[in-house]
Amino acid sequence: MKKIFSYALVLTLLLAILALPTVAEGTPTPKDEVVYGLLNADGSIQNMYVVNGFRDKNITDYGDYSYLQNMTSTEKLSQMGDKITIHSNSDTFYYEGILQTKELPWNISIHYMLDGKKMDAKDLAGKSGQLGLDISITQNQTVNSTFFKNYALQLAVTLDNKYCSDINAENATIVNAGSKKQVSYIVLPGNGAHIHIACKVNDFRMEPITINGIKLALHFSFDSVSFTDQLGELTAAIEQLDSGAGGLLDGIFQLKSGMGKYVDGVNKFTKALPALREGIKQVDSGTTELKNGLHALTQQNEPLVNGALALQKSTFDSVNAQLAPMHLPLLTPENYSQLLDNTPSFAAVKQQLDSMVQFTQGMIAYTSGVAELSNGAATLCEGTSKLAENMSPIITAVNGLYDAAVELNSAVKRLYDGLAQYKKGTLQLKNETDNIEEEIEKKIDEMRLEILGNPNEIISFVSEKNTNVNSVQFVLKTEEIKAVYVDRPELAQPVKLTFWQKLLKLFGLYP
Structure with missing residues (x-):
């Protein structure tokens, strides 16, 4: 009877265990990692350990540790x-583990x-x-x-005013902290750094240099909707400009x-020459029409130049509005090339502004050419009229007329070539601004990623098996440089002897 009861009890316990909910064996528990590194004064690694933090009771974690310590x-x-x-x-729950591999x-x-x-x-202390x-x-x-x-990386060097003065640290933030100065640097993700600090020291000593590795949490506010309509108007105007060109x-x-x-x-x-008189009349009539036509054409010079300058200003205003969150200097036709030349991430913006400036300069060149052509036509017209009135210096006048015509024809060719370049520029401007909104958004996203890094990419520093890591932080510090004081033995004070002690010592009877 006892044996049957024992079997029944065992069976009941097994069924109860099988009925309990199970967790996949080996699944890592969500956690936070803080990597602590003690560095030698020269920056080499002396020791590294990790403090792992959990908000769970059943914990599974992975890591190659030489020593573990329960901290909770x-x-x-x-x-x-x-x-x-x-x-x-x-x-x-927190536990500390000393890493087998000491690499940062x-x-x-x-x-x-x-x-x-x-x-x-x-050797620097003191x-x-x-x-x-x-x-x-x-x-x-x-x-x-x-x-x-x-x-x-957030790097801080603390210098005591008692021992350090005339501190020079380029590109650093220096703040007063009581009787000390803290020299701080931020090294952005994906970048190295070469830092130089100079100062006068007296009886030198220095606290540990601290270096913290963190994910930056900076908020960039960029409202592209506010200028989308303006960009749409700009691209439409550019299309009309290209068509007009x-x-x-x-x-x-x-x-x-x-x-x-x-x-x-x-x-x-x-x-x-035999039919010169009749020919002069025809030429005079033609030049008069040419002069009138070019004069009418020059009436459009000022509106065209003003329109081009307004379009150029609109383009620079639009780009400056887009780049305002980046706190760059205000871009102008005079300074934009110098400011953007060595910044690959602004190549598309610079190319857009180059096209706009080229277009404006081409328009100014065009209107100047029209004015020059109009002046030449007026001069030519005046010459043909005088020629018709005065036939005596016929040979000289005809030769001068021909030379003027050749020069005028050359001016027209130059005008055509300049306008062809202008048309090429408007077409290029049109093509390059078709997707300007998307390009600007893309460039801003690329710059944000370049400055802040990828905020969503969090992996374990300790082991790739830890797939549920909430955060990783690095806390590093060097050794302190401090003065070493050597204890000096106290000199024995001479013992004062009495008269009888001195007398005994004289005969060797006193120790």
């Missing part, structure tokens, strides 16, 4: 290879100079002179590049063809 309770951590497990009674995503190198000579940090501190930060190619590309080019082409024929006619005229 007395329960013992179980370590099987790189797998760490524990059941804790606390809602939040950054190579950090620190060098010290005193009065122009290299010195080890251990020294005086002109100190040079150089810190070099580069990517460690042996560590997953995700951390170098997406984490910023095409029509204008066709007209100038016809003028160019007409001028070619006109020059040929003048040439034939010089050879037809």
Whole structure:
């Protein structure tokens, strides 16, 4: 009977265990990682450990640790290879693990100079002179590049005013903290740094240099909707401008063809002296029409130039409005090339502005050419009229007429070539501004990613098996440079002897 009861009890317990909910074996528990690194004064790694934080009681974690320490309770951590497990009674649990491999995503190198000579940090304590501190930060190619590309570094060097003065640190933020000055730098994700700090020191000592690796959390507010309508109007105006330039080019082409024929006619005229009088009348009539036509054409010069300048101003205003959140200097036709020349991320914007400036300059050149042509036509007309009235210097006048016609024809050709370049510029401007809104949005997103890194890419520094990591932070500090004081033994004070003691010592009877 007892045996049957025992079997029934065992079966009941097995069924109860099988009925319990199960968790996939080996699934890593969500956690936060804080990587602590103690660096030597030269930046090399002395020791590294990680504090892992959990908000769970049944914990599974992974990491290659040489030593584990429960920081929350007395329960013992179980370590099987790189797998760490524990059941804790606390809602939040922390444990520390010393890493087997001591590698950081950054190579950090620190060098010290005193009065122009290299010195080890251990020899600097208590020294005086002109100190040079150089810190070099580069990517460690042996560590997953995700951390170098997406984490910023906050570096702080604290200098005591009692021991340090005349601090010179280019591109640093220097703040007063009581009797000390804190020299701070921020190294953006994906960037290295070469930092130089110089100061005068007296009886030198220095607190640890601290370096924190974090994900930047900066908010960029950019409202593209506010200027989308303006950009739409701009692109529509550019299309109209390109269409108008095409029509204008066709007209100038016809003028160019007409001028070619006109020059040929003048040439034939010089050879037809017997029929000169009749020819002069025809030329005079033609030049009068030409003068009137060009005069009418010059009436459009001012509106065309003003329109081009207004379009140029609108383009620069629009680009400046788009780039205002980046706090760049105000772009103008005079300074934009210098400001944007060495910035690849603004190449598309610079190309757009180049096209606009070229277009404006082409329009000014065109109107100048029209004015020049009109003046030449007026002069030509005056010459033909005088020629018709005065036939005596016929040979000289005819030759001068021909020369003027050749020059005028050359001017028309130059005008046509300039307008052809202008048309090419308007077409290029049209093509390059078709998707200007999308291009600007894309460039701003690229710049944001370049400055802040990818905020969504969070992986474990300790082990790729830890797939539920909420955050990773690096907290690094160097050794302190402090003066070493040597204890000196106290000198024994001479013992005062009495008269009888002195007497006994004289005969060797007193120790």
